Amino acid sequence: MEVLVTGGTGRLGQELVPQLRDAGHQVRSMSRRGAGPGGVRGDLATGRDLAHAVAGAEVVVHAASDPRGNPWEVDVAGTRRLVEAVDRSRPPHLVLVSIVGVDRVPLSYYRAKYAAEQVLLASGLPVTLVRITQFHGFVDELLATARRGPLLPVPMGWRAQPVDVADAAAHLVEVVAAAPSGGVVELGGPEEHSVADLARAWAAVRAPGARVIATPVPGRLGAALREGAAVPARGARGRRTWAEHLHG
Template sequence: MVTGGTGRLGRVLVPHLGEEGHRVRQMSRRGAGPGGVRGDLATGRDLRPALAGAEVVVHAASDPRGDPWEVDVAGTRRLVEAVDRSRLTHLVHVSIVGVDRVPLGYYRAKYAAEQVLLASGLPVTLVRITQFHGFVDELLGTARRGRLLPVPVGWRVRPVDVADAAGHLAGRVTAGPTGGVVEFSGPEELSVVDLARSWAAVRAPAARVVPTPVPGRLGAALREGGALPRRGDHGRRTWAEHLRG
């Protein structure tokens, strides 16, 4: 069972798992897509029938634009209550590198969801992943203001290809539970300024990148490497390869 099977990661992960021989169901509020079943983490509706008989759950559902405390935290608690403990052998939870260090409300919710799982007594692996290439691409497009592209100075990141992340998660499914946190990231560490300059060269050649100081605790945390993994495996596809398409 994959929660969030219709999201950015789920759309790649579900067919990947099927190609590896797993029988896959994907849960969403509408039950869309091949193998789709209805289940709503925000209300608990249809969770038990959706999860019935699942031996492995990959919990990739999230609500960064809505209320993550309701979906990511309370929803994860509802998931824990609804799984078939007599059948479940592994629950793989998708989180974000830096949730324990970066002072963002969404990150705090993701970290709280991790604590729900660690306290659940279930066989879990918490997989923290860095930002996907496509997400970074969208953020830079949104940040652009005409010919100017302001980006934080001093921040460093390690973005990752979504297909690399899906492959890593598929491997974690069969590897068995670790009972703790593992991290996965892209193959290269980049400053946000350099990342933005390479983006502008391909996507918006007329734009000028403007390195911009970001004050406060958030800026300090990211200047100190809060978005970088401390350990773990790395993907293979680079940011430059993503930009080339």
């Protein structure tokens, strides 16, 4: 099929685009500059060139996001612009890459992702919302950033189920080939862990001698993540474990 990937140059997109091509799809990767093989220009923040980028696509995998900038402009308003650019006479299957817990975790970025989901659900277009847990590489980076010399402070009691980015891409290839679900599907890693256990395994490989210190985090955010808001309740599971990522 003809597949357009927004955010094709991101962490997930770099895995997804080649996997889609290996599966036999014709893939275009959208970015503001349209660089690289199969690149097309399209700007979610302004709407520029979106209609041209979307034209002819049978599936649009919407993986673009702006967690460090203004997600309300790019993720929410950008998703609305993407919907408006679609040819309603031949609507594509819109696959949104979202995050497990966007409806439960009280973070501004998660609220923006949840609002983007609602834009698609209200559009009347054929959609599938794919909520994915945190990628192994992202957790790796967070722990490296959190380390303070010989100490590695982490939140006490938080639960997580990180997934390998290649497994996430493989799952999206399956979603692209399937009929639209019209709602939410979830993907998590093969194992649930406490964040403290993730950190201990990380320290053993990345920072031998570092001491993991689990500290309570008060408030609604801490309560939500202790109660498993970031852990999938159902759906598919990846295969590569956290230990395999660390030793890979």
